[in-house]
Amino acid sequence: MAPEIKFTKLFINGQFVDSQSGKTFPVVNPATGKVICQVSEGDKADIDLAVDAANEAFQLGSTWRTMDASARGRMMDKLVGLMERDLHYLAQLETYNNGKPLKDAVFDIYGAMYALKYYSGWADKIHGQSIPADGNVFVVTRKEPVGVAGQIIPWNFPLLMLAWKWGPALAAGCTIVMKPAEQTPLTALYMAQLSVEAGFPPGVINVVNGFGATAGAALASHDRVQKIAFTGSTAVGKLIMEAAAKSNLKRVSLELGGKSPIVVFPDVDLDKAVATCHAAVFANMGQCCCAGTRTFVHESIYDKFVEKATELARKRKLGDPFGEVDQGPQVSELQFNRIMALIEAGKKEGADLKTGGMKHGTEGYFIEPTVFVDVQDNMRIAKEEIFGPVQQIMKFSTMEEVIKRANDTHYGLAAGILTNDINRALTFSQAVNAGSVWVNCFLHITSQTPFGGFKQSGIGREMGEEGIHSYVEVKTVTISMAKF
Incomplete structure (x- = not known):
């Protein structure tokens, strides 16, 4: 090939x-x-x-x-x-x-x-x-x-x-x-x-x-x-x-760079929300500047979301990129090592590793799709751009809280919200500091629409x-x- x-x-x-x-x-x-x-x-x-x-x-x-x-x-x-x-x-x-x-x-x-x-x-x-x-x-x-x-x-x-x-x-x-x-x-x-x-x-x-x-x-x-x-x-x-x-x-x-939040409210179809958040993180082996790596999920649906997100990540097929696979390798050994170091930091700082976190195969730079839960805002994996197949799922209670946490970063490239409440969507779109805001979708980028970031x-x-x-x-x- x-x-x-x-x-x-x-x-x-x-x-x-x-x-x-x-x-x-x-x-x-x-x-x-x-x-x-x-x-x-x-x-x-x-x-x-x-x-x-x-x-x-x-x-x-x-x-x-x-x-x-x-x-x-x-x-x-x-x-x-x-x-x-x-x-x-x-x-x-x-x-x-x-x-x-x-x-x-x-x-x-x-x-x-x-x-x-x-x-x-x-x-x-x-x-x-x-x-x-x-x-x-x-x-x-x-x-x-x-x-x-x-x-x-x-x-x-x-x-x-x-x-x-x-x-x-x-x-x-x-x-x-x-x-x-x-x-x-x-x-x-x-x-x-x-x-x-x-x-x-x-x-x-x-x-x-x-x-x-x-x-x-x-x-x-x-x-x-x-x-x-x-x-x-x-x-x-x-x-x-x-x-x-x-x-x-x-x-x-x-x-x-970016450390983009994607916020999930309980009034949406849970399976669609899980799939959207999964694609937001794992597309292109996680090597995407606007990836939705900070997944904020409302406390009322958090446990069910975590269960389904973990299951979906486990089903993701890795292997020869010329084959019928969902995910190929990271681009280089340097990038592979950097991602693995951040995964280890997540473990040491107390995040719960639900799946992945290991090298896949015996050659190349493959990393298993990785899901961390119970992630806290002060952890390295919640603050630094990982640029790899690593999802961090975080719990929130109120709109006011999640807007403040979403903006608590020196990045401001993109953000997303999944909700069927138009007032909630518009409030978030106005309040979040990001160059692109996606409502009930993510990574929808076209030639006709401007793309770029706030802050750093x-x-x-x-x-x-x-x-x-x-x-x-x-x-x-x-x-x-x-x-x-």
Whole structure:
């Protein structure tokens, strides 16, 4: 089932090239722990070359800048068509490199296609205003591309996050230097080749494999990059914001961590609620920034909920992600070890482990679906982002109590409530500090709706019209109507 690996070098100025240092690093199959291939390792010298190419492609008079906006949109549509043509290969490559079940990889690729398709429609609809300003003047605003956009994406949804970044940047007319996660660069490199086939001019899209401390840091601090977009941990987001400020005060958008609450009231169908909360935690092996890991359940249904949630977790099928399974491995040994350490912390601090908590199988980075109950707010598993298949079920009594507890975190990415009381749902939606609030659902994310966090879960929004905003500058043009 392993797909052929076609591209392993850096992609700069329309060409696949070796890194300046000649160094490479291994990419690992998380289902087996074995090396898939070696890929070129970029660092500051390669970032400099990629930024030079992107700046050249952005110059006035270049093919990209003189292209009709509608033509940019059609080029993006062609890229989507090529993705559809190669969908099965892309899905296999994503599963091989990331470890997610093949059916989930297919779902993600459709999501990536929809995101690019959505933004292709925006390409010729990014416009300014005519403003009736005081004085004998005619005033219009223009929305112009900000310039070279540096983009750093994570390993949990490699192709989907690529589309979330490429879509608004290309629609706005920016050029791109992307650093994929070092764990999962393979689909980004294949997409680079598809961009050539789609007709994107050299330098518009560049992909530099490498590590955060070298390639990522060089991109964030580069004084010829005008915008940096990052998805990842809050700790790294702070470093990127600091580097951006110290270099050229570039624009920054950050989609960071979360510890999202999902609150269950007793007026809902219990089986549906259990299933919704289960999916909210265990989707993508728990490797989801907005996962509903803090499951707050009303005291009147707590015991029954725990029984059903434990049973559902035990039924979850783990194994070869190319097979008919619900859950694959964690992405890396580092991530595996971090999750297992937090599971041990939960045990030591007195949470009741109902199921899971162990390594699954003899090879790869598989962790059993894990359910903790009687979790207290001061425990590490209730405070820290685990980013793994670990559900924490917590008891509450009143709306006032659960809102206060839901907000008692430095994160604010998402939240959910399951109830048939519309007043209760609206009260919670208004009171909770989160960028996305889901009522009687969870993880319902679409290309049309903005996504991002409050507090230390990030700055700015991706997707929807708001996704365009951080890739454009607003220019005010004032024309005197008096005779000159």
